[in-house]
Amino acid sequence: MSPPTAAIEVENLIKDYGPVRAVAGLSFAVAGGSTTALLGGNGAGKSTTIGMIMGLVLPTSGTVRVLGTDMVRRRHDVLHRMNFESPYVDMPHRLTVRQNLQVFGMLYGVPDLSASIARLADELDLTALLDRPSGKLSAGQKTRVALAKALINEPEVMLLDEPTASLDPDTADWIRGHLERYRDRRGAAILLASHNMGEVERLCDRVIMLKQGRIEDDASPTDLIRRYGRSSLEEVFLDVARGRRENAA
Amino acid sequence: MSFSIQRVGALCLRYIYLLASSWPRLLELVYWPVLNLLTWGFLQTYAMSATNSTLFVGGALVSGLLLWEVLFRGQIGFSISFLEEVWSRNLGNLLMSPLRPAEFVAALMVMSLARLAVGMIPATILAIAFFGFDLARLGIGFAAFFALLVVTGWAVGLVVCGLILRHGLGAESLAWTIMFVFWPLCCVYYPLSVLPAWLKPFALALPPTHVFEGMRAVLSEGVLRLDLLVAAAALNVLWIVAASFAFAALLDSARDAGTLLSSGE
Numbered sequence: 001m002s003p004p005t006a007a008i009e010v011e012n013l014i015k016d017y018g019p020v021r022a023v024a025g026l027s028f029a030v031a032g033g034s035t036t037a038l039l040g041g042n043g044a045g046k047s048t049t050i051g052m053i054m055g056l057v058l059p060t061s062g063t064v065r066v067l068g069t070d071m072v073r074r075r076h077d078v079l080h081r082m083n084f085e086s087p088y089v090d091m092p093h094r095l096t097v098r099q100n101l102q103v104f105g106m107l108y109g110v111p112d113l114s115a116s117i118a119r120l121a122d123e124l125d126l127t128a129l130l131d132r133p134s135g136k137l138s139a140g141q142k143t144r145v146a147l148a149k150a151l152i153n154e155p156e157v158m159l160l161d162e163p164t165a166s167l168d169p170d171t172a173d174w175i176r177g178h179l180e181r182y183r184d185r186r187g188a189a190i191l192l193a194s195h196n197m198g199e200v201e202r203l204c205d206r207v208i209m210l211k212q213g214r215i216e217d218d219a220s221p222t223d224l225i226r227r228y229g230r231s232s233l234e235e236v237f238l239d240v241a242r243g244r245r246e247n248a249a
Numbered sequence: 250m251s252f253s254i255q256r257v258g259a260l261c262l263r264y265i266y267l268l269a270s271s272w273p274r275l276l277e278l279v280y281w282p283v284l285n286l287l288t289w290g291f292l293q294t295y296a297m298s299a300t301n302s303t304l305f306v307g308g309a310l311v312s313g314l315l316l317w318e319v320l321f322r323g324q325i326g327f328s329i330s331f332l333e334e335v336w337s338r339n340l341g342n343l344l345m346s347p348l349r350p351a352e353f354v355a356a357l358m359v360m361s362l363a364r365l366a367v368g369m370i371p372a373t374i375l376a377i378a379f380f381g382f383d384l385a386r387l388g389i390g391f392a393a394f395f396a397l398l399v400v401t402g403w404a405v406g407l408v409v410c411g412l413i414l415r416h417g418l419g420a421e422s423l424a425w426t427i428m429f430v431f432w433p434l435c436c437v438y439y440p441l442s443v444l445p446a447w448l449k450p451f452a453l454a455l456p457p458t459h460v461f462e463g464m465r466a467v468l469s470e471g472v473l474r475l476d477l478l479v480a481a482a483a484l485n486v487l488w489i490v491a492a493s494f495a496f497a498a499l500l501d502s503a504r505d506a507g508t509l510l511s512s513g514e
Contacts, residue, residue, distance in 0.1 A: 106259030
């Protein structure tokens with residue numbers, strides 16, 4: 001019997017922008033039902049790696065497979081089974097929340113869309129906001145709408161770029177709780193890029209530390225903290241970013 | 250997954266919601282064609298009283314203007330719908346959705362037609378009522394001219410969208426200005442014979458040149474020149490195929506350069 005296919009498989013991934021090597025031979029896999037964080041300072045290669053997993057950036061060499069599908073050549077075969085959220089992408093401001101969810105639900109081919117929108121609105125506390133223009137919402141409300149869009153097709157793979165950036169601690173905590181419940185219920189694979197170490201410690205079973213496009217370390221948050229002899233993931237992050245090695249002991 | 254009408258419809262719905270929520274956008278669609286028509290229409294009225302030039306026979310100036318607007322607005326309508334996605338920072342959401350490039354382009358084409366209808370119907374009614382535009386005289390030719398010019402507008406719009414994908418909003422101004430390269434060359438208001446010999450091959454490579462020549466033939470001789478329609482249609486096929494390849498190449502180049510992740514400046 002062949003082993004189960006990982007939700008995301010990255011092998012020997014390299015991306016050069018002219019003379020600059022942004023990603024230098026990454027290999028990793030993310031299993032369904034797990035949350036993995038890509039951590040690293042600015043320019044470490046997180047966004048480029050996520051871009052290649054989404055199929056929006058072409059690798060110079062190497063392969064990316066999502067749910068067994070080659071993302072360079074056949075991404076449209078699998079895009080309906082994945083979704084993403086990023087604070088650097090917006091929903092159209094003039095459309096109401098309901099209209100936006102309707103449009104994206106149709107794009108993703110969601111059956112019984114009205115019921116799906118009502119259910120998501122209920123889960124994400126958006127019911128009272130459904131007929132308001134998306135551009136008139138607060139940052140926290142917009143993030144909840146973006147999350148509703150990211151969940152509209154019940155994705156098996158979610159790519160999240162700074163999912164709680166600029167949110168107050170209460171809203172951020174609420175969103176994390178929702179993501180955890182979704183992952184456990186759906187068995188979804190979540191790949192997360194974040195600078196919020198508390199978020200990573202809470203949400204992720206595994207952390208891939210990137211530096212200059214390479215994997216500097218790869219372990220669970222607890223293991224990393226123990227191995228580096230630190231008390232928090234933030235201290236480990238600083239050690240890696242500043243080139244200090246883990247505890248020899 | 251193959252081409253999906255539902256996804257094309259979803260994107261059209263997004264643009265219809267946008268237009269319906271924004272009266273300035275709707276007004277802008279009507280504003281320029283009507284303003285242009287009034288200016289050139291009055292010029293034609295004045296010139297007809299001052300001269301007896303065949304230039305103005307059968308409302309040739311106003312007919313030329315209306316068809317020029319079809320060409321220009323066809324391209325603008327296509328490109329602006331695309332730009333709406335860049336302006337609203339929604340492009341990433343769409344490119345990460347199952348929407349295929351061909352479906353995106355199909356939705357832009359549908360919206361180009363919808364925007365043309367909103368803009369051109371009032372202008373055409375005014376032209377008929379006040380400036381001697383004779384729709385009946387153009388007859389079936391008008392539909393053919395309209396279709397041929399719209400397709401040329403789409404071909405140019407496709408290249409503009411590809412350049413915006415590749416180079417970001419730095420290429421936005423092309424959406425507004427690129428069609429003016431055609432203006433002197435495709436002989437909107439004067440016959441091809443006016444151009445110097447060295448410029449004629451360039452003019453003849455443009456599908457609209459044959460359309461405007463055809464329009465003048467209908468208005469002055471009452472003849473619908475099929476040879477001109479066939480030439481324009483054949484050139485349009487070449488143009489739309491070349492534009493599709495250019496769009497695909499620019500999209501691949503944007504993926505290679507990583508510019509789809511940051512579709513701003």
